[in-house]
Amino acid sequence: MIKFVNVSKTYANGTQALKNVNLEIFEGEFVAILGLSGAGKSTLLRTVNQIIDVTEGHIYIDNIDVNTFDIYGDNPDQMIEKLTNKGLSIERDKLDLQTIDVTTLKGKQLRKLRKNIGMIFQSFNIIKRMSVLQNVLTGRVAYNPTWRNILGIYKEADKQIAYRALKKVDILEKTFGRASELSGGQMQRVAIARSLAQEAKILLADEPVASLDPVTTFEVMEFLKKINQEDGVTMIANLHHVDLALKYATRIVGIKGGEVVYDIPRHGKSDKQIIKDLELVYGRAIGAKDFVGEH
Ligand SMILES: Nc1ncnc2c1ncn2[C@@H]1O[C@H](COP(=O)(O)OP(=O)(O)O)[C@@H](O)[C@H]1O
Ligand SMILES: [Mg+2]
Secondary structure (H helix, E strand, O other): OOOEEEEEEOOOOEEEEEEEEEEOOOOOOOOEEEEEOOOOOOHHHHHHHHOOOOOOOEEEEEEOOOOHHHHHOOHHHHHHHHHHHHHOOOHHHOOOOEEEHHOOOOOHHHHHHOOOOOEEEEEOOOOOOOOHHHHHHHHHHOOOHHHHHHHHHOHHHHHHHHHHHHOOOOOOOOHHOOOHOOOOHHHHHHHHHHHHHHHEEEEEEEEEOOOOOHHHHHHHHHHHHHHHHHHHEEEEEEEEOOOHHHOOOEEEEEEEEEEEEEEOOOOOOOHHHHHHHHHHHHHHOOOHOOOOOOO
């Protein structure tokens, strides 16, 4: 579980981007964060991996091993089994699982934590001059000594992890191609594969489909859903489009002026009701431009 307690963020120029945010996100959820541009969505997302530090408050993550800073989620035994099935040997008795306030972490501890938290961006953040495989292998960097990373010599086991990740996002045939030759949708799939290779337990997606055409948008969203459901990766996605949140999220969080003003599970309310609620979050009518597909 990721638990925000009274989190506020004021940037150096005085802009208050988050105001007293309280939010609990459970393992395996697919949370869509909705709100107008400037509402604080990106800031909120980036506090989870502490790329942005908070001014006030705490962010707790449960079941973190205090030695490795690996995240084992709400059901550690299940996570250990999953990882063991992937060929990663983990001894339960050697783990010291505790709840950690990530806002207190620094340096090495923070780097260790971040290896468990993937991030994908609107602009893909793929290294274009490298091959697809090399891009995915960068997800293994935190697991290897610096000399390997500098020389770009990866272990066979890491390559196998990368191939599996590429297969998962259905792009295995591009493995040895240059990343610069990919379409936008393919680049985003490579970015998803990179976070899979990273063995990320949490994936932060900041407007992951905002640069894609409608057809590709749904393809990429389907892969996010797949890794959320099959790999149990907890998904927190800032989304621009209301219909994507309705279709993919298990929970919708609305933010306005840095405050969480809406937070409900997806089920139990009709699309129409949610859209009506979201008009309060947006402070205006929801219209055609808020949908990717036909509505
Ligand atoms: N590095 C920064 N320095 C100062 N203000 C910032 C910075 N980043 C974002 N902001 C401001 O904080 C507010 C929230 O921004 P952001 O989290 O990017 O919102 P969103 O992702 O919802 O568009 C906005 O007013 C934005 O201008
Ligand atoms: Mg943003």
